[in-house]
Structures are given as C-alpha cells and as structure tokens.
C-alpha cells in the first residue's frame with residue numbers, strides 16, 4: 001500500500017463488552033465516573049481530536065443504555081453489531097465503517113470504550129507517529145515492574161522484562177489491512193496489533209501514558225474518578 005495516498009482517520013470504539021471483571025452493576029462502560037458514564041468521557045476526549053473524520057461506536061444488539069449515557073451522539077455513527085469477543089466486535093465495526101464510506105487505505109484508530117482517561121494529545125501523538133508508517137502502530141508503555149509467571153498461586157518463575165511493553169489503545173491501522181488481519185486471526189486475539197503481527201508485520205510502538213489504563217477491576221473506578229476530577233494530572 002503506497003503511504004502517500006491521502007487518507008482519512010476514523011475512530012472505532014468497541015463498546016459491546018459486559019465487564020465481567022469489573023464488579024459493577026451492568027456493563028462497565030455505562031458505570032458513572034466523575035459525573036457521567038465511562039464511555040461518555042471516552043467519546044468526549046476523542047471528539048477533541050480534530051483529525052478524526054468520524055467516530056463509530058459499536059454496541060451489542062441488545063444495548064439499551066447508550067442513548068441515555070451519551071445524549072446527542074450522532075445515531076448514524078452507532079452500530080449495533082457487537083460480537084461475542086472484542087475482536088469480533090472490531091471486525092464488525094470495520095464493515096460498518098465501509099458502509100459509511102470509509103476506504104481500504106483509510107486509517108482506523110480502535111480505542112476501548114473502557115479507556116476513559118484517554119487524552120486528545122496522546123491520540124495526536126499516535127497519529128503523528130503512524131500516519132507516515134507503512135504498517136501503523138499503537139500506544140503502549142514499557143513494563144516497569146518485575147514480571148512473575150504464576151504457578152498454582154505461587155511464583156513459578158521470573159520473566160525477563162527487557163524490551164517488554166504493555167499494549168494500550170488506540171491502535172491505528174489501515175482499514176483493509178486490519179480487516180484482513182482480524183479475519184485471519186479469529187476471535188481470540190486480544191488486540192489489533194496481534195492480528196497484524198500474525199501477518200508478519202511489525203507495528204510501531206508509540207509511548208502512551210500510565211493514566212491511559214483500561215478500567216478492568218473494581219478498584220479502577222475510584223482511581224479514574226480521582227484522576228478525572230483533577231485537571232493537572
């Protein structure tokens with residue numbers, strides 16, 4: 001794919017999970033944090049990225065909460081096409097983007113609804129780093145802690161952390177390549193980069209931020225609340 005073709009950037013937000021690890025009532029993306037639903041914070045931040053042509057939110061077919069959680073969001077950019085895994089939701093979202101006019105060479109920035117502390121400047125950093133790249137890339141952070149492999153509740157071994165990064169989102173790839181990669185990878189891959197890697201490509205690692213964590217566990221909501229109430233973090 002020539003890299004000098006003018007391309008639009010789209011955001012695709014998988015928002016069809018159930019939040020089984022979060023310990024809150026209902027899907028975690030609708031849990032209130034600092035005055036509004038998790039996904040409302042996510043979309044408000046992404047909405048400030050001027051280089052995004054549009055944001056497509058992918059919900060589960062039986063979602064009843066999005067409209068009240070994010071009042072005023074353009075219904076034309078909501079797709080009730082979520083799948084049983086994140087990968088399936090994203091793959092369905094790519095087809096929905098095509099139906100709305102996106103082209104094979106356009107960039108798609110996939111961002112978890114549950115990463116509600118994303119900031120526009122981090123997304124801009126990713127776009128700056130990847131828009132001239134032949135593959136694309138992702139926000140990620142070098143692992144700072146010593147890594148342990150568990151075995152029956154005890155330490156089985158210590159894993160060499162040299163060169164290891166923790167993947168975040170957004171993850172930015174061209175629509176055509178990402179579609180082919182996810183279709184080939186199947187439902188089990190946990191991020192877009194894994195699917196692209198499986199095709200033999202090496203996505204670019206772009207430094208993310210510690211605060212761009214994914215709300216996953218019960219205690220994450222209180223931390224997000226504190227951070228969202230502060231403007232200087």
Ligand SMILES: Nc1ccn([C@@H]2O[C@H](COP(=O)(O)OP(=O)(O)OP(=O)(O)O)[C@@H](O)[C@H]2O)c(=O)n1
Pocket residue numbers: 013014015016017018019020021022028029058082083084085086087089112113114115214215216
């Ligand atoms: N079938 C799925 C599963 C996940 N997601 C979305 O993918 C993002 C990251 O996934 P994760 O944190 O794993 O969310 P859940 O699957 O909801 O959580 P859990 O694994 O704890 O059930 C979330 O925004 C979630 O809504 C999705 O759109 N479709």
Ligand SMILES: C[C@](O)(CO)[C@H](O)COP(=O)(O)O
Pocket residue numbers: 086112166167168169190191192214
């Ligand atoms: C995409 C992701 O957020 C990158 O860290 C992560 O892989 C999602 O994983 P999960 O299994 O859906 O929690």
